[in-house]
Amino acid sequence: xxxxxxxxxxxxxxxxxxxxxxxxxxxxxxxxxxxxxxxxxxxxxxxxxxxxxxxxxxxxxxxxxxxxxxxxxxxxxxxxxxxxxxxxxxxxxxxxxxxxxxxxxxxxxxxxxxxxxxxxxxxxxxxxxxxxxxxxxxxxxxxxxxxxxxxxxxxxxxxxxxxxxxxxxxxxxxxxxxxxxxxxxxxxxxxxxxxxxxxxxxxxxxxxxxxxxxxxxxxxxxxxxxxxxxxxxxxxxxxxxxxxxxxxxxxxxxxxxxxxxxxxxxxxxxxxxxxx
Numbered sequence: 001x002x003x004x005x006x007x008x009x010x011x012x013x014x015x016x017x018x019x020x021x022x023x024x025x026x027x028x029x030x031x032x033x034x035x036x037x038x039x040x041x042x043x044x045x046x047x048x049x050x051x052x053x054x055x056x057x058x059x060x061x062x063x064x065x066x067x068x069x070x071x072x073x074x075x076x077x078x079x080x081x082x083x084x085x086x087x088x089x090x091x092x093x094x095x096x097x098x099x100x101x102x103x104x105x106x107x108x109x110x111x112x113x114x115x116x117x118x119x120x121x122x123x124x125x126x127x128x129x130x131x132x133x134x135x136x137x138x139x140x141x142x143x144x145x146x147x148x149x150x151x152x153x154x155x156x157x158x159x160x161x162x163x164x165x166x167x168x169x170x171x172x173x174x175x176x177x178x179x180x181x182x183x184x185x186x187x188x189x190x191x192x193x194x195x196x197x198x199x200x201x202x203x204x205x206x207x208x209x210x211x212x213x214x215x216x217x218x219x220x221x222x223x224x225x226x227x228x229x230x231x232x233x234x235x236x237x238x239x240x241x242x243x244x245x246x247x248x249x250x251x252x253x254x255x256x257x258x259x260x261x262x263x264x265x266x267x268x269x270x271x272x273x274x275x276x
Contacts, residue, residue, distance in 0.1 A: 036082035040075055041124060047071050048117050053275050061106045068113060069098050073122065080194075086123045086134055089198050090116060093141050096185050100170065138199060143182045157181045157275060160199060162192040162206040162218065163236060172236065175266050180187035181275070189218045196228045202275050204220060205256060206226065208237035208244060216248045224248065232273040 014175075018031055042117035054064035072094040079088025094116040099201060101109040139156050140261045159176050163169045164187050184199065186192050196204060202224065205213035224226040228233045236252045237244060241255055249255075254272060257263040 003022065021038050023044060024234075025235070026250075029049070031081045032113050036078055037124060040078070040084075041086065041121070043071055044073065044117050044121050044124070048114065051114050051117070055107065055110050061110075065098060069095065072098065084124070085194070085198065086137070088096075088119050088139065089195065090123065090141070091194075092195070093184060093187070094120075096143065096183075099166075099185075100173070135200060143177075150212065157205040158199060158201045159183045159205060160192060160195055160201040161185045161236075162189055162204065162210070162215070163187065164207060164210050166234070168207070173265070174264070175263055179267070179270055181270070189213050189215075190246075192218060192220070196222060197225075200227075201231060203229055203269070203273065204233045205236050205269075206233065208235050208239060208247070208249075214247065214252065216244065218227065219250050219253055232275065234269045234271075 005276060050059060050067060050249040051062050054061055072091045076088050076091035076217055079091060094113070097112065101112075119141060123137065139158065157180070159181050161169050161172055161176075161183050162191065163172070165184070166185070166187065169183075169185040169187070173185060176183045181203075184195065185200070189206070189210050192204070193254050194208065197203075203220075206218050208215045210218075215237070218235050219235065222231065222233065232245060235244065235249060236256050236258065238258050239247075243247070244255060254265075254269050256262065256269055
């Protein structure tokens, strides 16, 4: 349609009066945070309800654990991307717990799982906003019953285990548990960076050989960062120290050999660093 020339000023004035909305640069991220908060609060409510049903016997223990593992994995995966890293870290701890709980003590285990759910809910509500509070939340989380027999006193001491082998990781975790030290496992050296910064563990044990980067490379990278440079570290390996030196083992980092030497080497590392 062709407008008469005399009408153009009116048309132009009307067009300039229409407000144009420009999205704030942070709006997409805030929307993501809001969605994660809403979905996770609902998911945590369902997890808590599932624990209650399992305690009452309305849901089988094994079925409840399977669903809780799926929920914890989902929360862990979404937490970092949505701006809730501590929620992700607690969910990671819950995954570790669910992998190692003693099925014969299901009431104790379910009560512990509820403590993890409560911790995530508290974080979502704004708790633990500084490093000290974050460390307190993480170290207050329950220890799997398999690492906490009645004759072992669990200290508020934590070790971060970085190994591609879940079997080896659980074996070392049990040895640490026998010494009263709780372990957090990850199979990813990349994830270990994040966990080391958030956890500030008392000890990091990393396998010498891993897919993404070696334990020696991880040790060098952590030593180069001010926030992690003072954390004691050891290399878990089946190789000799000479072989490791040729692969770039940093000076002063002890080794823990798998096999028959595991218990002795681990005890030497704990004693040498004055941990426990």
